[in-house]
Amino acid sequence: MIIESKQNERVKQWKKLHKRKNRDADGYLLVEGWHLVEEVFHSNWSIKELIVKEATTLPKEYDDIKQFYVTDAVFRELSQTETNQGIIAVAEKPNYQVDAQTTQKVLCLDGIQDPGNLGTIMRSALAFQIDLIVLGTGTVDPFNDKVIRATQGAIFQVPFVQGDLTDWLTELKKNDIPIWATALDERAQPLPHVSARDQYAIIVGNEGSGVSKTVIDQADETLYIPIAEQSESLNVGVAASIVLYHFQQ
């Protein structure tokens, strides 16, 4: 049976997942395209069901997942890409239990707003073996389709939590994790002078305003990446990645 109507109740429920408030309420999100669906399938995340465009052949490995076939028109209603590949997974939001003992390398995000930047940062966090990403209040929703695409699937492998940064930093301090904020205050050290380490929390901030004052005040130390005088700043995804690269050496 193929779902043919955009008014179908199931279709309406799926479409609602385009919006953050409904993802928050329902606990599900959409993962679109062959590569990302395969990545989420092979991760620890759970897939509730697959939405498949008519005449699309699925690999055998997806046989145990509930499948709903829909017409091309219905699929286009649900797709969030310009040229769709005919497959969307309805995935369950993960719920990571944070173990303070094994959480040694933490990346904290203070109000990152661009989905592409957040995706790039999550991708780099996986590459540079971050144990946990803390997405502070004001950071774009990681379950946004643009974020997921920009992570190229890394989002399914790197643990993250959403919450209040102040609370998280207080917790990290209790576990003696040194906290570094990227900031240009008086005490700031140039990154090349900071030696690599095994334990750290690094805070990067909003594209326009950087890390907020109250958060900087909680940091043990601050650092900056030296750049040419005529350059205003680096892209925040780049800056975060350079710091992670440096700390990893």
Place this chain on the structure above:
Amino acid sequence: MIIESKQNERVKQWKKLHKRKNRDADGYLLVEGWHLVEEVFHSNWSIKELIVKEATTLPKEYDDIKQFYVTDAVFRELSQTETNQGIIAVAEKPNYQVDAQTTQKVLCLDGIQDPGNLGTIMRSALAFQIDLIVLGTGTVDPFNDKVIRATQGAIFQVPFVQGDLTDWLTELKKNDIPIWATALDERAQPLPHVSARDQYAIIVGNEGSGVSKTVIDQADETLYIPIAEQSESLNVGVAASIVLYHFQQ
């Protein structure tokens, strides 16, 4: 006088500049928004004229530039942003004369396709004091509005040329510039083991396929950024920036 018709010849000419082939033929491009217009105004690039939405007040410093006021509807026709700021500069494409003697740090791009990635890379190239960017065939047009926005204005300050990479690499070799390609071939060295230097050309490649084989063959050496096993790769803008950061130290 305010231009009120989308059929106005001048409006039609401006709108044509949304397309690469017309920018290539005319030698002009559009720069939109207050911040970018100010950046191009204070750079060595030339502004031919300003397109201004009716009821917008311009700063005195723009008095010497030809100004055309247009209605809100006409402006929206020309704007390439969702919420426009009412100002667009028609700028002349720069024509950089490359001086081999002072060109010591070169970044070569082999088929970068995403405008956001190219913009990020140009921004980092300015920050890490690259003397010249060579945009190889197959790389997205740098005069594309999305690229310009992603550079945040850095495009107006860092010299670049478009051309055949093979020809450029041959030229660089004549000047004894060591050429490094990012690649995972047998001879590749991990970036942290490569020592910083004053002279170099670095090649980064396409988002999906990396640097092409023929270009790698022209490189003196190759390098890679060590990443976690479960990570597929870094974003190319991030990878390029990390290499530039490392070489700058």
